[in-house]
Amino acid sequence: MTIESQQLTGADEVEDPILEIKNASVTYDGGDTHVLNDVTFSIERDEIVGVVGESGSGKSMLASAMLDAIPAPGRLSGEILYHPDEDTTIDVLNLSDEELRSYRWADVSMVFQGAMSSFNPTMKVGSHFKDTLRAHDEDVSEGMDFARQLLSDLYLDPERVLDSYPHELSGGMQQRALIALSMLLEPEVLVMDEPTAALDLLMQRSILMLLEDLKEKYEVTMVFITHDLPLVASLADRMAVLYAFELVEAGPRDQIIGQSGHPYTRALLNSTPNIDAPLEDMKPIPGKSPAPVNVPDGCSYADRCPLASEECTAFDPEFQLIEDEHSVACHHWEQARAEIALNFAGADEIGVSKGGDSR
Amino acid sequence: MSRPDATAGTDDSTDSADEPLISLENVEVHFEKEQGLLDLFEEPDVVRAVDGVSLDIQENDVLVLVGESGCGKTTLGKTMIGLQRPTGGSVKYRGRDIWETKAGNTDLSFDEIRSSLQIIHQDPGSSLNPNRRIVEILSEPIRLTHPGVSAGERRERIYSLLERVGMTPAHDFADRYPHQLSGGEKQRVALSRALLMNPDVILADEAISALDVSLRVEMMDLMLDLQDDFNTSFVFVSHDLSNARYFAEHGDGRVGVMYLGNLVEVGPAERLISEPQHPYTEVLRWATPNLALDATEAGEPPMRKIDIPDPINPPSGCRFHTRCPKARTACPKEQPELETHGDRHLVACFRSDEDHEYWDSPEIED
Numbered sequence: 001m002t003i004e005s006q007q008l009t010g011a012d013e014v015e016d017p018i019l020e021i022k023n024a025s026v027t028y029d030g031g032d033t034h035v036l037n038d039v040t041f042s043i044e045r046d047e048i049v050g051v052v053g054e055s056g057s058g059k060s061m062l063a064s065a066m067l068d069a070i071p072a073p074g075r076l077s078g079e080i081l082y083h084p085d086e087d088t089t090i091d092v093l094n095l096s097d098e099e100l101r102s103y104r105w106a107d108v109s110m111v112f113q114g115a116m117s118s119f120n121p122t123m124k125v126g127s128h129f130k131d132t133l134r135a136h137d138e139d140v141s142e143g144m145d146f147a148r149q150l151l152s153d154l155y156l157d158p159e160r161v162l163d164s165y166p167h168e169l170s171g172g173m174q175q176r177a178l179i180a181l182s183m184l185l186e187p188e189v190l191v192m193d194e195p196t197a198a199l200d201l202l203m204q205r206s207i208l209m210l211l212e213d214l215k216e217k218y219e220v221t222m223v224f225i226t227h228d229l230p231l232v233a234s235l236a237d238r239m240a241v242l243y244a245f246e247l248v249e250a251g252p253r254d255q256i257i258g259q260s261g262h263p264y265t266r267a268l269l270n271s272t273p274n275i276d277a278p279l280e281d282m283k284p285i286p287g288k289s290p291a292p293v294n295v296p297d298g299c300s301y302a303d304r305c306p307l308a309s310e311e312c313t314a315f316d317p318e319f320q321l322i323e324d325e326h327s328v329a330c331h332h333w334e335q336a337r338a339e340i341a342l343n344f345a346g347a348d349e350i351g352v353s354k355g356g357d358s359r
Numbered sequence: 360m361s362r363p364d365a366t367a368g369t370d371d372s373t374d375s376a377d378e379p380l381i382s383l384e385n386v387e388v389h390f391e392k393e394q395g396l397l398d399l400f401e402e403p404d405v406v407r408a409v410d411g412v413s414l415d416i417q418e419n420d421v422l423v424l425v426g427e428s429g430c431g432k433t434t435l436g437k438t439m440i441g442l443q444r445p446t447g448g449s450v451k452y453r454g455r456d457i458w459e460t461k462a463g464n465t466d467l468s469f470d471e472i473r474s475s476l477q478i479i480h481q482d483p484g485s486s487l488n489p490n491r492r493i494v495e496i497l498s499e500p501i502r503l504t505h506p507g508v509s510a511g512e513r514r515e516r517i518y519s520l521l522e523r524v525g526m527t528p529a530h531d532f533a534d535r536y537p538h539q540l541s542g543g544e545k546q547r548v549a550l551s552r553a554l555l556m557n558p559d560v561i562l563a564d565e566a567i568s569a570l571d572v573s574l575r576v577e578m579m580d581l582m583l584d585l586q587d588d589f590n591t592s593f594v595f596v597s598h599d600l601s602n603a604r605y606f607a608e609h610g611d612g613r614v615g616v617m618y619l620g621n622l623v624e625v626g627p628a629e630r631l632i633s634e635p636q637h638p639y640t641e642v643l644r645w646a647t648p649n650l651a652l653d654a655t656e657a658g659e660p661p662m663r664k665i666d667i668p669d670p671i672n673p674p675s676g677c678r679f680h681t682r683c684p685k686a687r688t689a690c691p692k693e694q695p696e697l698e699t700h701g702d703r704h705l706v707a708c709f710r711s712d713e714d715h716e717y718w719d720s721p722e723i724e725d
Contacts, residue, residue: 054571055542155665171428172666200427200598202646206665227571230648234656258652271573273601275632275647279608284577346652 050236126162251326261333281343421612440476
């Protein structure tokens with residue numbers, strides 16, 4: 001293993017990380033404005049991770065950080081380590097421009113929200129595939145065969161799609177074509193930032209199902225970043241929750257949904273319009289999340305939290321393991337589990353009252 | 360939720376006071392697709408956005424239209440409030456044909472209809488003038504509806520409404536420009552502006568879809584609270600069945616499921632979700648994420664194709680037959696009518712008729 005400085009934070013405790021984010025911070029205005037604050041998180045090879053955060057939580061910054069693609073004049077500090085295999089470590093923030101260009105397509109590829117803005121409207125979809133292959137000195141005819149395969153994996157008619165201009169396709173088709181394009185150089189990791197947000201729910205769920213198939217077929221690790229917790233919960237193996245530019249909770253999907261320890265995660269779950277939960281139990285989260293310029297001392301969630309104590313405003317809670325692979329940044333996570341009831345079936349059935357699960 | 364009057368139910372006795380607020384009869388909206396010069400001599404392509412929809416909206420009613428992109432729900436909503444002229448059938452406001460009124464052929468003024476029927480859009484940013492302060496944006500409707508009101512009183516009303524929609528301190532928000540507001544705040548301004556027209560119906564066109572999931576319940580609660588205060592009806596357009604359920608159940612309203620221009624199922628939300636009668640409603644049910652741990656995984660979708668067919672040449676007979684997992688050879692032959700299936704529940708599927716030839720016809724295989 002090449003990781004020496006293993007910190008005992010839960011999110012870091014994956015067995016075979018393909019991507020490690022260590023103490024990543026993004027600042028603007030010469031360090032005064034934090035839009036990502038000391039995030040440490042690892043992504044396990046061949047898993048699907050769902051990263052959940054509301055607008056303005058820093059989730060897109062986290063996505064950009066993984067590709068060292070923070071929009072100027074933002075400054076990224078910390079470490080991003082990529083492990084193409086168990087014994088190799090690539091320090092992403094020290095790659096040359098040429099190496100970075102290859103890393104961003106062939107190793108870790110990115111899908112953004114809104115295919116319309118990613119495709120050039122004056123170019124046919126097929127030209128985007130060919131240009132990408134040429135730019136990376138790949139064999140075009142071989143690459144296009146693979147492109148057709150990917151498109152049909154995504155339930156698209158390859159010839160029709162390649163021969164169309166982006167606007168001639170529906171939103172759902174464009175977004176699937178974009179996913180195919182991002183898979184063209186067979187990346188190890190696919191990072192997706194709100195890849196389905198502009199689409200209707202039926203198309204979103206259909207795409208999620210196709211992503212799962214792609215993952216199985218091409219053994220690609222996936223990071224799915226979204227504000228939509230219930231949506232990504234149907235796909236993810238593990239989930240991480242961002243609040244006010246910090247990671248507040250991370251763990252296996254069922255733990256995050258059923259036994260979350262952070263009051264914010266629990267409030268987020270209860271605020272979600274749900275198809276089965278009793279209507280009167282769906283409640284909005286009072287207050288607003290802080291702006292990047294005035295993140296309070298102590299816990300950022302304290303002023304909205306029903307459990308906040310003096311300790312919370314005085315000391316920033318550490319991101320700590322509370323049970324296997326499950327980490328929470330909260331002084332009162334046990335109390336949160338006991339006192340903030342979740343409103344849907346199956347939640348909290350295992351282990352709420354028996355804090356003995358924790359370490 | 361209790362309601363101040365009982366006129367909204369469809370099961371009420373019909374005396375003249377119960378005349379529907381809005382009444383649609385066999386409405387169709389067909390668009391001719393734009394053509395290039397070379398296509399000049401060909402038959403124009405016709406997009407059949409809405410076909411054969413009949414529906415009433417009562418006072419203080421809630422109707423939620425759900426369906427995927429391209430199903431015609433927004434076009435139908437706009438047709439209901441007189442923003443889109445139907446190419447067939449009629450749309451009546453309190454018994455008067457909206458478009459006849461516009462032509463000056465009824466005893467009502469079109470201005471009255473226009474101010475009674477309001478819309479809030481998915482993207483409130485684009486509907487608010489970026490160069491005007493909130494107080495100026497909200498003054499306009501008061502000037503229109505109450506020309507005699509003084510500037511001071513206008514300001515007072517605006518402040519109290521801003522407070523009512525949760526934008527405090529009101530004087531601070533009133534002096535801001537739209538770009539200084541969050542998405543949720545802009546949507547509150549758009550809602551306030553609509554309410555200041557004293558509307559009978561507000562069309563909320565995907566009005567919460569652009570908001571974070573965690574903010575949607577709050578916005579829906581606000582709309583429903585204000586419905587009680589202002590006595591308005593809502594037509595709420597959404598692609599999300601869990602939002603539809605929340606809004607329709609709290610507002611004691613109905614959900615209408617649309618597919619390729621047709622209403623395929625209409626009913627109370629809980630009934631529609633717990634006992635969907637139309638196979639397409641089951642598809643929407645599948646598409647709706649569920650947090651219950653034993654149900655988070657989606658499984659295979661109950662449909663044969665992912666993409667909705669082109670509305671230019673919709674499939675014959677039941678338009679869903681090309682994707683329906685239960686389609687049989689009877690389905691493409693004729694179009695099922697929307698028929699009553701229990702109290703306040705309508706469905707357009709041959710499967711709800713035990714004696715239909717559907718049951719003796721073979722399954723369709725791809």
